[in-house]
Amino acid sequence: MLLKNGKRLYFPRKRVLEKPRRQIEERMINFQTSPDQYKHWKLNVAGPVATLTMDVAEDVTLGQGYKLKLNSYDLGVDIELADAIQRLRFEHPQVKVVVITSLKPRIFCAGANIYMLGTSSHAFKVNFCKFTNETRCAIEDDSRHSGRRYLAALNGTASGGGYELAIACDEIYLVDDGNSAISLPEVPLLGVLPGTGGLTRLVDKRKVRRDRADVFSTLAEGLKGKRAKEWGLIDDYFPTSKFQESIDARVGEIVGEVTQTVSLPSDAEASRLNDNESSQTNSLRYGITLNPLQVEVKPAGLEYKYVNLILNREQRFADLTVRGPEGDLPTTPEEIQKLGDAYWPLQAYRELDHALLHLRVNEPEIGLVCVRADGNVDDVLAVDQTLEANKDNWLIREIVLFMARVLRRLDLTAKSFFAIVEPGSCFGGNLLELLLAADRSYMLNNPDEIVEIMASELNAGALPMSNGLTRLQSRFLAEPEKATLVLARKEPFNTEEAEVAGLITFAPDDLDWEDEIRVAIEERTSLSPDALTGMEASLRFAGPETMDTKIYGRLTAWQNWIFQRPNAVGPEGALTNYGKPTQAHFDFKRT
């Protein structure tokens, strides 16, 4: 109903970054890339070992007015890293160890570029930190759920976001060259916090003693090998002459240790799967290829194959529709692998992910997203059945883990979400999570039409929130038996049943439907966007907190505050004056 027709233009990936064609694209940040287009990273895959080498091209920046010296990064650099992590999981599932290192002499990574931060808007800084942290979380998700080990080989100094990248890895090794150090110099040098979860990972992941964490986080020059190891900030350090061989030895050990718990294609199968295209990675491709998403950019939105985004900019809300699968989908891992990235759950969620990132960064004034699901509930549930039945297959596992990450990206998006359930909608199973993730839901109550929702096995734990609970568990904290009832039911809920089951917020009848939704949209978009962001961040995460939610809820919230304070961004603030001959001056009142 909300789809608009129009000539489909394929999004020219390369050109968008380098040569914007139209006004609408000029201000857009493109989240799509691929290894052959990387400017800042090299991805090399050799059997079970992948090496991700950072070699930032200082002139290839996303914004203007800064150079990416010393392997410092902006969002463009992190978009490549996120892409590489994602590709490793889908395209190179045989990889057991990922080594992250640098090609620059004596420097691993200097962190987020300060001049970029200094000249960015508040909203951009916040979104930048959120995205880079999600990339770090994706590394940890890979390590936790897919068993790949990440090893940070710090062949030079890692400061700020550079050390935050390292601390997202499973193991950290630092070169002992008399000079290289690790540091989080944000507090002493910039008057802000490490913006990508560094402080929380310090005490919660590496469990560094809090007084040592305090000293380390206020020490601009950081710590070198011996003390850093003693304090648990790194796992070991090696002299320059033995650095590479020590890393290689450790990588060899890990390769021997890691055993994949899921079935992978054999080398012979992998050879068959590989076409003859030249690959930057010089490796057999064991997995599937992630092709560029095809997206039609329109003045009022984006259209993908399964996702449609319409921007009602005047009214500051968007209509986001996910289309369910069509026709008979394959049910065996072999067929699915053949279908590759065109398989509905993978393609639809890649499109959804892209649309969410676009909304966050390119459409700041959109405050509310009305989510719809268009299609047949049974077809969605059939997909879930296939995913559940084959969850031990590596590709199915990666697809479900990816769907979970996209849904968490939605949970962490600073927009309101209303789910709208109408005739012809398909909020079943994995798409029911969209409704459960929404701040509210409206379901039409019209006995003359079929309006249904239904759970599947996938709602029982495969798609957890950042707090470790399912969305049903989070919803029914007071009445956990209700979650059980929803999962046990083997037929759809109509509107009245859904209301009784506690699955929906409002069930207006046909007469009130349009007015009620119109008024709800108008009311929501009239409220203070800041208050809504804080309110949703507080209400969405009832129940336990995890390291991930702490980073978002505690560290990020404090950082947001600090990013606004004159002591950081005022004319005399530390961030403003970094690298200038002028000095920062603080208002020393403690708050």
Next chain:
Amino acid sequence: MLLKNGKRLYFPRKRVLEKPRRQIEERMINFQTSPDQYKHWKLNVAGPVATLTMDVAEDVTLGQGYKLKLNSYDLGVDIELADAIQRLRFEHPQVKVVVITSLKPRIFCAGANIYMLGTSSHAFKVNFCKFTNETRCAIEDDSRHSGRRYLAALNGTASGGGYELAIACDEIYLVDDGNSAISLPEVPLLGVLPGTGGLTRLVDKRKVRRDRADVFSTLAEGLKGKRAKEWGLIDDYFPTSKFQESIDARVGEIVGEVTQTVSLPSDAEASRLNDNESSQTNSLRYGITLNPLQVEVKPAGLEYKYVNLILNREQRFADLTVRGPEGDLPTTPEEIQKLGDAYWPLQAYRELDHALLHLRVNEPEIGLVCVRADGNVDDVLAVDQTLEANKDNWLIREIVLFMARVLRRLDLTAKSFFAIVEPGSCFGGNLLELLLAADRSYMLNNPDEIVEIMASELNAGALPMSNGLTRLQSRFLAEPEKATLVLARKEPFNTEEAEVAGLITFAPDDLDWEDEIRVAIEERTSLSPDALTGMEASLRFAGPETMDTKIYGRLTAWQNWIFQRPNAVGPEGALTNYGKPTQAHFDFKRT
């Protein structure tokens, strides 16, 4: 060593609020009060039932330029409430139910006064919210650990902080008069969040479904009885004609249900304990009297009996010294009860609590507090032994619970804390918690002198942090066996042993001592105060989160951000324009 002598002036409580005598007191907020001085609350105790009645005197305000209409409150009102809760625990331990209600017709409480908030500095708003939330936490602490039940009898509308007060109680009853409602109108009316933990308590304590919490928190007019009960926001509602009798009936039930697990004085003993002074409460006094703290106010600090605070304002740090107990202290509950509030742990921690509040609110530019403990370790440990041996006595229980609350107040104070351990210091047992709560510690390493610290049974769980862990557990998350070793050791740690045990941060020798501490102080006080606040809030709370830490870490951090945003406090912000003919205008960019 740091004590200055001088004539002791007793702090004239009444006069300070009403008629400041000297410049230094003029800007000071006084945290001391007592029932006979209450302007806004009436405390009535009748046997096992206490009634706290809110009747705010609209002209008795702490600041200027606003009136406290409709039982709205400012910090002065909440200081009285905090005092009343505290007194109930110490002076009236026989109380089993506390009813909180209002004397104003048709209004329970309108929450924090908006005009007060609108004209307050950012730092004051933040400190105000922190204190009011600590008062709510004290109610919950009493309910959880001392078994008193709190009942909010909403005889009229409870909005904003009014409902936040109710939600801190165990049970909430609303009058059904066709008009009275509960609401959290901060988001829709003011563009800020409920500032006293309301949102978190909504979904985490009452476990209200998140979509319903979303609707409720955006509905300026709130909800009345029926829907409020259905959504779990209140426990029940009663018509006006039956309200009082229904509350009485419920109170009667609770009195029958609650059984005290600790020994209380008998009525006969209570009669003996009571002197003949007239009491506002018309009740036997079963407990001990909390007399006004005697504090000497000097230009450069405050001096109490056991606590000394010296403000080095130019250098922006304070020296806070707690003196250990002197001589032989009583060891039986009977003797301790006779000693009353002069018993060292109670008096010293009351003084410490007062000094912390003073530092927070009256000394915003002090960024660092150097904590010392002066005295004999053995004497402190002897006190702990008495407290541990008699923990089933009501008074000892209340004293230990209070010490835990004061230490948590320290954890949540936005100042850096360095513990300084020198010869003659007594960081043992409960005072070791001060060292463990500090961001860092410095312990002199001089074999020629006795410098020692030591744990006691009280470090094993009686004084938990807000995250539910002991400070030793928080410190040794990576090596829990170290916490066990510290607790098991039956003799003091000298400096080198303390360092090996992981208890201290730095152990400079005699030659470096003065320089090292001087430089550490200079460095710390040169850093951005905002970055330090955010950093400490992130590093102090490793490990699990609880509702209390979520309120502080998530909700409060978001609120801090929102309190800075132009959409709230700018010339066109919602908070600024509340109640004016002008309208708020928002920058709708979502962050």
